[in-house]
Amino acid sequence: MLVFTADHIAKTFNRRKIFAEISFSLEKSDSLAITGRNGSGKSTLLKILANVLSPTKGEIEMKIDGKIVKPVDFFTHLGLVSPYLQLYDEFTGWENLDIFMKVRGINASDECLGELLKRVNLWERKNDYVRTYSSGMKQRLKYAFALIHKPPILLLDEPTSNLDAEGISTVYQIMEEQKKAGILIVATNDSEDIKKCEQAIDLNLQSNGGSKK
Amino acid sequence: MTLHLIARPLTIYFGKLLFNLILLGALNIFTVILYLLFVTGFTVGNYLIFSVTILLGTLGLASASTIIAAIIAKANTKGTLYPVLSFPILLPLLLTVINATKLSVEGAVFGDAVGEFQVLISYLVVITAISYLLFESIWKE
Numbered sequence: 586m587l588v589f590t591a592d593h594i595a596k597t598f599n600r601r602k603i604f605a606e607i608s609f610s611l612e613k614s615d616s617l618a619i620t621g622r623n624g625s626g627k628s629t630l631l632k633i634l635a636n637v638l639s640p641t642k643g644e645i646e647m648k649i650d651g652k653i654v655k656p657v658d659f660f661t662h663l664g665l666v667s668p669y670l671q672l673y674d675e676f677t678g679w680e681n682l683d684i685f686m687k688v689r690g691i692n693a694s695d696e697c698l699g700e701l702l703k704r705v706n707l708w709e710r711k712n713d714y715v716r717t718y719s720s721g722m723k724q725r726l727k728y729a730f731a732l733i734h735k736p737p738i739l740l741l742d743e744p745t746s747n748l749d750a751e752g753i754s755t756v757y758q759i760m761e762e763q764k765k766a767g768i769l770i771v772a773t774n775d776s777e778d779i780k781k782c783e784q785a786i787d788l789n790l791q792s793n794g795g796s797k798k
Numbered sequence: 799m800t801l802h803l804i805a806r807p808l809t810i811y812f813g814k815l816l817f818n819l820i821l822l823g824a825l826n827i828f829t830v831i832l833y834l835l836f837v838t839g840f841t842v843g844n845y846l847i848f849s850v851t852i853l854l855g856t857l858g859l860a861s862a863s864t865i866i867a868a869i870i871a872k873a874n875t876k877g878t879l880y881p882v883l884s885f886p887i888l889l890p891l892l893l894t895v896i897n898a899t900k901l902s903v904e905g906a907v908f909g910d911a912v913g914e915f916q917v918l919i920s921y922l923v924v925i926t927a928i929s930y931l932l933f934e935s936i937w938k939e
């Protein structure tokens with residue numbers, strides 16, 4: 586059993602109200618699209634859900650098998666793909682994933698890592714430094730980063746940015762699988778992406794996000 | 799943000815603390831060796847006081863600078879803030895360590911330096927407790 590609840594979340598940056606009163610409750614095999622114009626707070630909301638940023642008001646609750654997960658442990662149960670994510674340029678794609686795996690304390694085999702890299706089509710370039718990757722390849726590596734621990738909750742910010750047609754179809758496949766296995770939350774304005782989700786929150790309607798109080 | 803997604807805040811804190819400890823510890827030992835070898839007229843009267851001072855001083859300096867660095871990493875004016883913020887926080891530590899070193903060089907008995915060590919230990923306890931309580935909110939932007 587898996588429950589992910591947001592209760593009256595609000596965020597204010599330096600007295601600028603971004604959004605307020607965001608509430609939803611998701612269970613296994615639910616999917617949610619977060620839409621809104623640029624600057625409406627989609628990325629901010631995803632960071633709050635991932636416990637990277639604290640909300641000004643409100644609570645987020647994650648429940649797995651009836652047990653409440655502490656916010657400091659959210660990271661073990663969720664994966665995030667975001668333009669704000671920075672992987673280590675000085676390491677190769679393979680080394681990046683290997684380090685993340687070790688820091689997380691999971692013992693995936695080399696085959697597992699290899700399969701992940703093949704899935705996002707980076708296998709041939711696994712021994713190249715990330716700084717030599719194109720933006721699309723970095724985006725692919727972020728998917729490998731987000732999926733390495735098989736998280737029950739997957740958060741995607743602008744999931745298809747920088748990707749080619751083949752990459753986009755891989756992402757849609759990942760989204761479909763996530764909807765079967767757990768919870769999927771996508772921040773996007775792409776109508777194709779929105780169609781993949783059953784529920785939607787429009788941040789434009791939620792508040793006058795971005796305007797001064 | 800990557801680190802936020804792969805580890806608990808306290809794990810990150812102890813990682814940074816450990817790095818600072820090793821760096822400062824190595825640096826201090828290196829400096830002591832250089833002093834003993836090359837500074838003429840530098841002799842330590844009481845090695846016990848001297849080594850306890852080095853140990854407590856390194857611990858205090860490393861833990862204070864770890865939390866100060868964490869605070870400053872989140873501020874916008876990084877360059878000038880470190881000396882301004884760290885000086886008052888480090889001042890009691892530095893004064894006590896200088897005093898204790900002086901005692902050790904003069905060859906005082908261990909009992910004379912107990913007061914200094916109590917100050918250093920209290921400083922350590924306070925800084926560690928504050929860091930433990932604050933790091934999560936500093937770290938989470």
Ligand SMILES: Nc1ncnc2c1ncn2[C@@H]1O[C@H](COP(=O)(O)OP(=O)(O)O)[C@@H](O)[C@H]1O
Binds near residue numbers: 628630
């Ligand atoms: N660290 C920050 N400090 C101040 N304002 C911020 C910060 N991060 C984001 N904002 C503001 O919050 C609003 C929402 O940003 P964001 O969540 O990135 O929007 P979106 O992803 O929907 O385009 C913007 O107006 C932006 O200027």
Ligand SMILES: [Mg+2]
Binds near residue numbers: 628629742
């Ligand atoms: Mg955004």
